[in-house]
Amino acid sequence: MRESKQPFVMVLFGATGDLAKRKLFPALYALYRDGLVHEHFAIVGVGRSEMGQAEFRKMVQDSIAKHSRLSIAEGQAWENFIGRVDYVALDVNNSETYALLRQMVEAREKTMDDTSNRLFYLSLAPELFGTVATNLRLGGLTQNQGWKRLIIEKPFGKDLESARALNEVISQSFREEEVYRIDHYLGKEMVQNIEMLRFTNMLFEPVWNNRYIDNVQITASETLGVEDRASYYEHSGALRDMVQNHMLQMLMMVCMEPPSKFETEAIRDEKVKVLRSLRRYAEDEISQYVVRGQYTTGEMKGQQVLGYRDEANVAPDSDTETFVAAKLYVNNFRWSGVPFFIRTGKRMPKKATEIVVQFKEVPLLNNFTHAGAVGPNLLVIRIHPMEGMTLYLNAKKPGTDDKVVPIAMDFCNNCDIEGGSPEAYERLIHDAVHGDSTFFTRWDEVSLAWKFVDPIRRAWDKGLVPLHDYQAGTWGPKAVNFLLSEDDVNWWYVRDNEAFTLPAQMQDGVFSRR
């Protein structure tokens, strides 16, 4: 699993981009501040923009000041960090420019007792991933003495065919165990915690199956619209952007069997088995199991917002989906018959990612007069922005003889951590630096995820499934309801940053269905 700290040089392609500024530099700074990387490290930023070292360092400083969970330390500590950051402007398509990059990396390595461990991070447009992997090899950057690793941002392809082609190109320069495909949801504390909750509590594992679980709901809702990413999003849509990766990763974490060891490949093997058991829908079945939607103009926090088709760089007749909901089945012994409802969308009422595990209801016995008011137990795993979990149980209302009320046991994962828990990118970069690829996506996961998603995309492209409208600020198209009503299920109430409350359905001691 994790190696001890070792010196390394990180080459960050896309160092002037949005992700680098908002997430990657703040993450690197936090790792340095928390003493989680070797004292000998350096970052060589690569971008296209011409700028000098001082200007680049100022950009890094501004982005850390704006986006880091930690404030910039005054004095020596900051100087130590920023003094390790270099910049080179080059066009990654031009293989000749890699000689300069190599010189810069080697110059840094000379100051580290000639240790040569290299971490390449591709925070670039996906079309450039293969070219850079190849040019790194042709430019001699991958023939170093120590380890070499390649972190690749998403998306990894746009369908199975393109993902295979990309993988083929990358594999000519890096071995599979050197490739770290990012899915930043796997770096989220509470996504990682699912394993721990499940496999370290005797309370859950015996009932974690189709005998006791009625259904599972996974929501990743966003309040933001497409913002300035339309040129990417128009070709991606919510299916490729969120479902192929983040939603399926959360599903795998919920459904996987206990691994034979808490080791990288053992864990990844179990996750992959979930995707192998995931029921794949044929194109003519998609309309029964998957709903797509696109937001129209509506109100968010009292402000009128644009509909998707009116956003900058979106085609006026775009049929890109900004919302997807689906009913999934994992056809194995543990999960057969349990519906997994997933939904993700932009311009929804709350920013929240959470998983609700709804247990079956107790038998309605004649001698238990209040059975009608007794609702199901729920385990709610809150991933973002609240981190923690809530277990909903039933209990007697104090002062009454027989009135049953829902009660909630709430756990907050990050309330006691100053500055909040580590960001997903901190966790993931830290893992990659230390050779731990557990929370990165293995190639077979990627390919199976595309095998599930591709028929959906094809059915949509053929016009076999309607694209429904939903007003910005709502929970998606009404057409979604049929997915759940067949199973007599409703979406559970989603909290964002609200203080603890019982879900609306549980108030007044009665479980009402919305």
Ligand SMILES: NC(=O)C1=CN([C@@H]2O[C@H](COP(=O)(O)OP(=O)(O)OC[C@H]3O[C@@H](n4cnc5c(N)ncnc54)[C@H](OP(=O)(O)O)[C@@H]3O)[C@@H](O)[C@H]2O)C=CC1
């Ligand atoms: N931004 C986000 O929130 C998220 C991004 N991602 C992924 O991260 C990656 C980067 O995204 P993002 O930061 O938003 O993209 P940006 O468009 O903001 O940045 C792209 C970066 O690539 C550089 N670049 C582009 N072409 C070349 C070239 N020919 N040679 C050298 N450098 C080049 C740009 O340099 P310059 O600016 O100097 O021209 C810039 O640094 C993408 O794969 C994206 O899918 C994933 C999840 C979220």
Ligand SMILES: O=C1O[C@H](COP(=O)(O)O)[C@@H](O)[C@H](O)[C@H]1O
């Ligand atoms: O990968 C992506 O994720 C974000 C949502 O991430 P979160 O950590 O804020 O939940 C999404 O906005 C973006 O479209 C997508 O590319």
